[in-house]
Amino acid sequence: MTHDSAYTVIGRPFPKVDAYAKVTGRALYADDISLPRMLYARLLRSPHPHARIRSVDVQRALELPGVVAILTGEDLPRKYGILPSSQDEYALAVERVRYVGDPVAAVAALDEETLDEALKRIQVDYEILPALMSIDEALAHPEIKIHEETRVGNIHKAVSYEFGDLEAGFAAADEVFEDWFFYEGNNHAPIEEHACVANWEPIPHDPIGGKLTLWSSTQTPHYVHREVSKVLDLPQSHIRVIAPHVGAGFGGKSDPFSHEICTAELARRTGRPVKLTCTREEVFLIHRGRHPVKMWIKTGVKRDGTLTAMHFRSFLDGGAYGSYGIATTYYTGALQTVTYALPCYKFEGMRLFTNKPPCGPKRGHGTTQPRFAVEVHLDKVAYALGIDPITLRKRNLIAPYTRTVNGLRVTSCALDVCLDRVVERSNWHAFQQSKQAQETSTTLRRGQGVAASAYICGAGKPIYWNDMPHSAVQIRLDRGGGVTVYCGATDIGQGSTSVLALIVAEELGIEPGRIHMETADTTLTPVDLGSYSSRVTFMAGNAAIVAARALKEQLMTVVAERLGVPMERLVAAGEMIYDEHDPGRAMSFLKAIQMAEARFGALVAAGSYTPPEDIHGDYKGAGVGPSPAYSYSACVAQVAVDVETGELTVEKLWLAHDVGKALNPVLVAGQVEGGAYMGYGEAVMEQQVFRKGRHKIPSLLDYKLATTLDTPEIETILIEHPDAEGPFGGKEAGQGPLNPVIPAIANAIYNAVGVRLDETPMTADKLLRALKAAAGARVIPPTVASVAVPDPWPTRLVRWAPDSVKGGKQ
CATH class of the missing domain: 3.30.365.10 (Aldehyde oxidase/xanthine dehydrogenase, molybdopterin binding domain)
Incomplete structure (x- = not known):
């Protein structure tokens, strides 16, 4: 360049x-900070996924020499949460625990050895309650309420929107296709665990008594500042939150956490600095990672591949608390329209509470799961119609400087160029022709797959709406x-x-x-x-x-x-x-x-x-999805599949990203390649697995992550079409490039061996079962079971006409 x-x-x-x-x-990270007279803290966490707390006895722990202070739920009775509409967490559990890892007590002691002993001495009397560990269980048992405040069973949020005349759109189609997909949840796995240090400085004659300083490994010091103020009943003017160097977050450090609030309160009560560093197991337990999502898509298509209508449903396994979940629910549906032009579109989304660690935002927040589903679905449509997958996508691309059917304003868009570049660099057409003469003397079969995506350059509205x-x-x-x-x-x-x-x-x-x-x-x-x-x-x-x-x-x-x-x-x-x-x-x-x-x-x-006001529609719910600009990405993946073992090798990824203007091309390329690496890991190995209510693999020894030896060759192509509203024309590069990688790999598998995997991760055992089933063996192929869709859908349908967009057409 x-x-x-x-x-x-x-x-x-x-x-x-x-x-x-x-x-x-x-560089100093939170755990590197050491202050004079500093105490160490740790949280006692629930061993049960769902239980009522009858009593918490801390007396024996308080008698232990070296224990300075202990907190329980009654000491921090105010609820909090990142979203104003989901204030459903306590810093320490009150009356009930809702997942293995829910914090019950906080201890501050002179040293970490004393902490270990103190936690063993705290006696908690639990009444075990039935645990709901999946989307289907949460829907099937509305009588077992994880949160009493939910209006209908365990439904945290349900939304329903229709844009344009859906019935007419499907009537105009020559073919209609339907599919179910499942995207497994996974963890951010940052190098640095969550950690924080709190210090309370007394101020003579101050009515508050002092000021609090909190150093925390966080992505959102402003929102941590707000929630600590609320729970501790301290004026924001008396709290200082500092994020030192942060060893990655990927979205996992975007929430305010109980360990930050408890450490701050322990520092205030003891008058001494307090440090709390989570273990790697705790990082898995507090989670906030990718939601497991089941998705259903129904699409109407003309014989030439032109899309006429789409109906999309998403069911999210939200875990035990709200986190960003309401926003995530909207994101799973709101952004389908900024990649391909849809004349009419219906979206129904539902997030459910389960007795698992709460899910939240992970790189590509709320868009990665539906992008997998939509791109694999469209690939099926292309093959069914006998159309090249590239041709079908290019026929339906959103136009730059336009409005989507749900009122989102699109500025610059170079997705067509992204597709052209990955096709050119991967020799797509020559590869497809050569497949006809593919060698059959070995067990390896090669294939290429393509996918496209879009992502936001910042949300159009703040979490707390204001001017x-x-x-x-x-x-x-x-x-x-x-x-x-x-x-x-x-x-x-x-x-x-x-x-x-x-x-x-x-x-x-x-x-x-x-x-x-x-x-x-x-x-x-x-x-x-x-x-x-x-x-x-x-x-x-x-x-x-x-x-x-x-x-x-x-x-x-x-x-x-x-x-x-x-x-x-x-x-x-x-x-x-x-x-x-x-x-x-x-x-x-x-x-x-x-x-x-x-x-x-x-x-x-x-x-x-502040983002422009005219970037979204004027209906309730239009605030999630709008952005001052959207970035675009296209990926071609080449894979090799061993038809005897099901072993999958991703040989190369070609990834083109519409970055607007690369302000620093080395940093941009690093972000694109990091996204490709993360997408590859989610595609083929990463998953949060639970057995009997517990996380089965809460360690980096057992949780499978791609190493440098696993990672395929990545060819990064930066497409520079400056955006008029971006700084020097720049757009985002941190999250969008991840999204097309997973479906491109899935589509390449089909191109290689003619079988589809409609769920992640795409592991060798699933692939081998699919191959055996396709060959006529008496095995059950990996399929995604449909969800028993509530009838009627538990929320009012919002209909909105595209011509009523705020500010008119661009």
């Missing part, structure tokens, strides 16, 4: 600003030439801090090394809603541009006067500000700062970003 000469910094492959600190071990900015950035210039950027966004390894430094450097015409970054500190930095939904580059990036341009105007004002040059002719680049008509007339960046400070005083500017 060649560097765009229009920029001096943007488009260049700079290393991450924190790379040296990380590779040399200088305030979604992101804000402050920049300070000092008279020594230093530049400090303050932003509340958390860098969880994706490189967001580096991207912000590049954006500010480009605007001010300086090298990124001059910039000091202060991030993710609720006292020092302005509010940013968090590192989720691929929002940081687009939203914080735009906010940084606004702040940098305000400062640049002050610099240009004084330089223009001193040099006698009109401001519009001045250029900032290479640490200088100069006349573009006569580059010899110039002033150094340092001198410009000093002159500007003499004129204007302290040089500080702020910028903010």
